[in-house]
Amino acid sequence: MDKLFAARLFAVRARPYLATALFALHVVESRHVPTMAVDRYWRCYVSPLFVRRTPVEELAGIWVHEVSHLLRDHHGRGDRIARERDLNGPRARLLMNIAADCEINDDVFGDGLPMPEDVVTPDSLGLPSGELMEDYVGRIGLGSGTWRFAWLDCGSGADGLDREWELGPDGADGLSEQQRDAVRFRVAQAVKGRPGDTPKAWKRWAEEVFHAPQPWRDLLGAAVRSAAAASGAGDDYSYGRPSRRSAGVPGVVLPSLRRQPPRVTVIVDTSGSVSDAELGGALLEVAAIARAVGGRRDLVTVMSCDAAASTVHPLCSAEGIPLMGGGGxxxxxxxxxxxxxxxxxxxxxxxxxGQTPWPEQAPPCRTVVGLFSRSASGHGSWIEHDPDYEPDAPPDWARVVTIG
Structure with a gap:
């Protein structure tokens, strides 16, 4: 324990903005874990043998690694991935653990924390760095290249799957949901208070923590998922699997209807009546929309539009999307x-x-309208010189969600 706590102090000196989270972890000695692991209740399970044979500097990096799983909510995100992509069982959870490690290990090691030899990184798998767990899950397969990480087990805090050796929700020394949220908020405050020397991924995470989920955000995500899952969205014919009806037409091969991941185009209103705060909120919604369709950023494009439409941009990261406009x-x-x-x-x-004319006819695809609330944006009226003006409501063929 002395060596383990000395490593934690080393980690706090190297990453002072994570101090609240590091000291919130409760240590549980366990011979069932290969190295160190965490559960979703902020207990840290530690192998005594692993501590004895690992240098203090490397232990410090593993402290930061494990607490990063909890701060980034990898257990909750792992549960969502399992539901959305039908990934269940130990094999799928190993895939999620590897993907979660790829997301955080770019920021964990370096700058005073040495990287162990067998650590999982995007480079070690031939993948680009700087992406999210959801992105890596789609890129990684459980082939020969990943089975060398079969020993990896960071606990349910990394992938959401409970282990037999974990104490569970009724065990001692776990944090309640409110306590966990308080720790995340304190860490986010510390990250935002250290401009210039904090990794970009942690800055983005802190920004999301300060924008707490609102009911309208859930509604917007549900509306997008409903539109994406509707009949016809993403459907296409494929000869990869012939239709069963081919048996009734001898000599003819009929294609079957296959569902493909839906493509989403986001049109952001950049006219002069939309405030800078609303444009910033729109970028947050773009990231949420990408998550609503399963994290496939390659299928989401963004377009800014005032009186004219600008270039269509593929979604790489919401921060890099230029929003141009300012006119009518x-x-x-x-x-x-x-x-x-x-x-x-x-x-x-x-x-x-909403201050726009709408197409007279419904487009040949599903449409969701996120309508900025005027009261939430601080505008007293729709048009400064005409307080009695009210724009036309969005058409009936669009699903409308009020934002704010």
């Missing part, structure tokens, strides 16, 4: 541009204040 508003040009894009989107999401 006519989102009809955005709809036209989106529908002319090849391949055509299955779902169009519009983030706007």
């Amino acid at each position: 508003t006519d989102l009809r040009t955005g709809f036209t541009r989106a529908l002319r894009t090849a391949p055509r989107p299955d779902v169009i999401v519009v983030l706007t204040d």
Whole structure:
């Protein structure tokens, strides 16, 4: 224990913004874990043999590694991935553990914390760095390249799957949900208070913590998922698996209807009536929309539009999307541009204040409108010189969610 706690102090000196989280972990000695592991209740299970044979400096990095799983909510995200992609069982959870390690190990090691030889990194798997757990799950397969990490077990705190050796929700010294949220908030405050010397991934995480989930955000995500899962969205014919009806037409091979991941185009209203705060909120919603369709950023494109539509940008990271505009508003040009894009989107999401004319006819795809609340944005009226003006409501063929 003395060596383990000395390593924790070493970790606090190297990553002072994580001090609250590091001291919140309760240590449980366990001979069932290969190294160190955490459960979702902020207990840290430690192998005595592993502590004895590991240098203090490397133990410090593993302290930071394990607490990063909990701060990034890898257990909750692992549960969502399992539900959305039907990934269950130990093999799938190993895949999630590897993906979660790839997300955090870029930031854990270096700058005073040496990297162990057998640590999992995106480079060791031939993958790009700087992506999220959800992205890596889709890129990693349980082949010969990943079975060398079969020993890896960071506990349910890394993938959401409870282990037999964990104490569970009724065990001693676990943190309640409110206590866990308090720790995350304190760490986010510490990250935002250290400008300039904190990794970008931690800064993005802290920004998301300060924007707590709101009911309308859940509604927007549900609306996007519903549109993406609707009949016709992402459907296409494929000869990869012939239709069963081919048996009734001898000599003819009929294609079967296969569901493909839906493509989503997000049109962001950048007219002069939309505030800078609303544009910043729109970028947060773009990231949430990507998660709502299973984390496939390659299937989400973003377009800014005032009276004219700008270039369509693929979603790499929300922070890098240029939102250009500032003039009048006519989102009809955005709809036209989106529908002319090849391949055509299955779902169009519009983030706007509503001060725009709408297409007369419904587009040939599902449409979700995120409507900025005027009271939430601080605007007293729709048009400064005409307080009695009210724009036309979004058409009936669109699913409307009020934002704010």
